[in-house]
Structures are given as C-alpha cells and as structure tokens.
Amino acid sequence: MIRWLIFVVIVGVADYYAFQSLKTITKNNWWHILYWVFTIAVLANFVIQFYSFSRSDGFSHANSYAIGLLIAMIVPKLILIAIMLGEDVIRIPQAIYSFFTQNSGDGVKHFPSRRTFVSKIALGLAAIPFASILYGIYRGKYNFKVLNYTLHFEDLPDAFDGYRLTQISDIHSGSFDNIKKVEYAIDLINEQQSDVILFTGDMVNNKASEMEPYIDIFKKLNAKDGMYSVLGNHDYGDYISWSNPEAKTQNLEDLKSLQKNIGFDLLLNENRFIEKNGQRIALVGVENWGKGGFKKAGDLKKAASKIDAKDFKILMSHDPSHWDEEVIKDDYHYHLTLSGHTHGMQFGIEIPGWFKWSPVKWRYKHWAGIYKELGQYINVNRGFGYLAFPGRVGIWPEITVIELKKGTKNT
Known part of the structure; x- marks a missing residue:
C-alpha cells in the first residue's frame, strides 16, 4: 500500500x-x-x-x-x-x-x-x-553489435596463438518478439567464423518451452571446435511458481536436453580440453554462482578437478560477482573468465573506447566489457536478449569476439 x-x-x-x-x-x-x-x-x-x-x-x-x-x-x-x-x-x-x-x-x-x-x-x-x-x-533491443577484443598472454600455448572465440550471453528467449531479428543475429555470429562459441547462461526467462520457437534458428550456429554453455540464474526456473517440485525439476531437465539438441555441450561444474597440435587449453564451466541472494550452485573446485594448475584456463561463469568473490582469489590462475548477467542494465551511455556509464555500476563492480585484475581477465557480455523492460537504450545487445595472442601487447 x-x-x-x-x-x-x-x-x-x-x-x-x-x-x-x-x-x-x-x-x-x-x-x-x-x-x-x-x-x-x-x-x-x-x-x-x-x-x-x-x-x-x-x-x-x-x-x-x-x-x-x-x-x-x-x-x-x-x-x-x-x-x-x-x-x-x-x-x-x-x-x-x-x-x-x-x-x-x-x-x-x-x-x-x-x-x-x-x-x-x-x-x-x-x-x-x-x-x-x-x-x-x-529498435534498440535488436541493435546487435559485434565487439572485438585482442588479449595477450605470455603463457598461451603456441598452437592457440590467434585463436578466436565468440561469446554470447543472456539470450532470454521468452522476451523475443521478432524471429527475423533473431535469425539476423545468428547469421551475424556465424559470420565471425570463430574457432569456438561459448554461451554464458540465461537461455530463457523461466521455462524451457520459451526456447522452442527458436531451436531451429539456434541450431544453425556452428564453430569448428564446438559450442559450450553454462547455466544462468534464470535457467533454474526460480522466479515463477510451479504446480509441484517435480514440474520445476523436469523443466530444468528439458532445458538441458534442449541445449544438447541445439548443439551446446552444457558444462555443469565440469571441464573440457580443446586440443590443437599436441597442445591444449582447459575450458571450465560452473553452474550459476552469484552474491546478493542469487543461486550459488557453482562449484569451482569440482569444475576444475581434472585440470592442471599449469593449464591455460578459460572459465565460464554467468555472474561476474563470482569472479570478484572467488575466482581471482583461487589458487588456480584463471586466465580469462567469461560472464554476463548484468545486461548493462539495458540502459546507459557508452562511447566505445572512451566512456561508459550505467546505473548498474552501483550494483556490480564489473558490469560490461573487459577488466583485468591480478593478471586475470574477465569479459562481462552485455547480453544477447533483454528482460522486463522490452528494449535497450545506449547499451546494445552484444556478440563478443575475443582473439587470444601469444606474448605481451608490446611485442
């Protein structure tokens, strides 16, 4: 009242x-x-x-x-x-x-x-x-932007010098209202011709059924080294009422099957190795872990249990607060973490390379783009879709392309 x-x-x-x-x-x-x-x-x-x-x-x-x-x-x-x-x-x-x-x-x-x-x-x-x-x-909610970054690492395996990955995040398919625009974005992703595609969570708003009209569109995604994904906070169905606990559990299982059908290898506190010319990099994926009341299903130790401390590591973790709270403090050195979740609040002012601001900065220290601390990088993707507010103002939907380079920036 x-x-x-x-x-x-x-x-x-x-x-x-x-x-x-x-x-x-x-x-x-x-x-x-x-x-x-x-x-x-x-x-x-x-x-x-x-x-x-x-x-x-x-x-x-x-x-x-x-x-x-x-x-x-x-x-x-x-x-x-x-x-x-x-x-x-x-x-x-x-x-x-x-x-x-x-x-x-x-x-x-x-x-x-x-x-x-x-x-x-x-x-x-x-x-x-x-x-x-x-x-x-x-129009702003479908004003997709491809953002390109080049990151240098002295300990990157030689075979992966020039390796390209595309990251998308926060699809939120239940919000879409224009199939043609989604098709355009999928074509735009494929045009980047990256070696691998990584999706960092929130495929739906609440229900797996929201993604059904778009399955065939997303099945067109392709990358020569495969596609990998993790879950975001919305994927668990925690924000709506269910008729019984079994229905909620089944929804999550349906979503997992749906991701497999599209072609994603869903990492549930697991890891995979991408091998090339006898060398490898480790891809680590955790379930959602977020501070401030968000689900903490992510288990970093379990996810990294089969990798070596010396491996070059790329971590997929939906919520960037996980990086702040656990990842950069971990005994393992995670060279690059990929997150999403914030959407950049879908509102802000941004002049690429010069200035960016959004009210979400008062909630998240790392909320959009590339950050570096303790020799480790994180990219916070601004999101592919949108939620609640049916638009974007100044903070556009993002497709991230990151190229890994051997050495330092000045060499």
Whole structure:
C-alpha cells in the first residue's frame, strides 16, 4: 500500500509540472486533451497488467510493454520536475517578497508567471529520453553489435596463438518478439567464423518451452571446435511458481536436453580440453554462482578437478560477482573468465573506447566489457536478449569476439 502511495505521489507531482509546462507553451485544448488521454491510457494499462501478472508464467510481452511505456512516460516527466522545481526556487521567494512589500489592494499579482522559455527548454530536454526510450523499445533491443577484443598472454600455448572465440550471453528467449531479428543475429555470429562459441547462461526467462520457437534458428550456429554453455540464474526456473517440485525439476531437465539438441555441450561444474597440435587449453564451466541472494550452485573446485594448475584456463561463469568473490582469489590462475548477467542494465551511455556509464555500476563492480585484475581477465557480455523492460537504450545487445595472442601487447 505504501509503495502505491509513493507511486501516486510521484506521478501526481510529475503530471502537475508537466501539464503546467504544456499549458505555458500552448493554449490549444486538443494538445491538453491528448496529454491526458496518453497519460491515463499508459497508467491504466500498467495497473491492468500489474494485477493480471501471473506468477506461474512470469513476464508476458504485454507486461513488459506496460513497463516500457510507463518508463517512457515517467522518465521525461522527472526531468521536467527537476527543471520546473529549479524555477520555483526562484519564483516562490519572489512571490513571498512581493506579498509583504506590495499592496494587494492595488491588484498586484504576487506570484510571477511561469516563463515560457523555461517550459520550452524543459520540454525539449524531456523529449530526448522520451525519444530514446521509444527507440530502444522499437529498435534498440535488436541493435546487435559485434565487439572485438585482442588479449595477450605470455603463457598461451603456441598452437592457440590467434585463436578466436565468440561469446554470447543472456539470450532470454521468452522476451523475443521478432524471429527475423533473431535469425539476423545468428547469421551475424556465424559470420565471425570463430574457432569456438561459448554461451554464458540465461537461455530463457523461466521455462524451457520459451526456447522452442527458436531451436531451429539456434541450431544453425556452428564453430569448428564446438559450442559450450553454462547455466544462468534464470535457467533454474526460480522466479515463477510451479504446480509441484517435480514440474520445476523436469523443466530444468528439458532445458538441458534442449541445449544438447541445439548443439551446446552444457558444462555443469565440469571441464573440457580443446586440443590443437599436441597442445591444449582447459575450458571450465560452473553452474550459476552469484552474491546478493542469487543461486550459488557453482562449484569451482569440482569444475576444475581434472585440470592442471599449469593449464591455460578459460572459465565460464554467468555472474561476474563470482569472479570478484572467488575466482581471482583461487589458487588456480584463471586466465580469462567469461560472464554476463548484468545486461548493462539495458540502459546507459557508452562511447566505445572512451566512456561508459550505467546505473548498474552501483550494483556490480564489473558490469560490461573487459577488466583485468591480478593478471586475470574477465569479459562481462552485455547480453544477447533483454528482460522486463522490452528494449535497450545506449547499451546494445552484444556478440563478443575475443582473439587470444601469444606474448605481451608490446611485442
């Protein structure tokens, strides 16, 4: 109840200032009517979808779009509030001063009118996130980007100098609503012609059945040294209600079979060796391990039980907090860890090679791209799909291509 009250207060204040701004720059009643029709329709749809949400099914497309439209409406209004409140910081003291210093009997208006140019500036600035969010919903969620990295290792086996791997993560197939765009992304992955494809978890939102319409599309993926995968937190079906524990268990088994059908070798706290010209690198895959209430099924010691400390090691672990908490502190040296999970929050500002920012940085120390600590690398993939909010703004869906090179960067 308190949450709803806070929500109503925020929306009420936002609409008060937004409508004031609109009235300042136009007296046309049709614009006023359109404003309220749009506002009421978005709010009503959100309330309807909120109360129709099914815990047994998880987020539907209708639920996601209701959230997306609400965000598209609220964020610009919050910008309006900030600007209009700033003007009121000046107007209110002026009104108080005028009240005590001017004779009200002379018909003096104590409260200054809101200035038109301030309203225009506010609406102009508010239009930027409004347009960006709508773009993110309409096109941004399928604006796939191939990000290329070259990483140097002095102890990389000679046979793997120039070895290329493609990483994808966080497919979240239950959110897709455009098969053609997914087909395009799969073709884009294959065009990279990497030696191996690695998938770092969250194939579905909740249920294995979400992936069924896309099985034949993903079966087109191919790499000469195979495809490997691990589980993410959403793959276990922990975020919806099940009719019985057996149904939940069966769902996970169905997902495992589905991954095998696509062509993935699913690593469940296991390892594999990729061999080339008599040399090898170790591929280690753990089940999900995440701090902050997320499932901790990952067992790093078990996953690495059959490899040697001197082996060159690539670890697949869905949640980057695992790297922070266990991996870089482990006795074994994990040369490269591949993670996902954060999605880059699907919102942020990024100028490749120069600047990146997202609110998710306040939750995760390592949230997007390549990081290096204690001589070990991690790549946090921004995700292939999307969840809850049906779009991406500034943080685009990612296909990562990493080339391994022998030696140091300067040689």
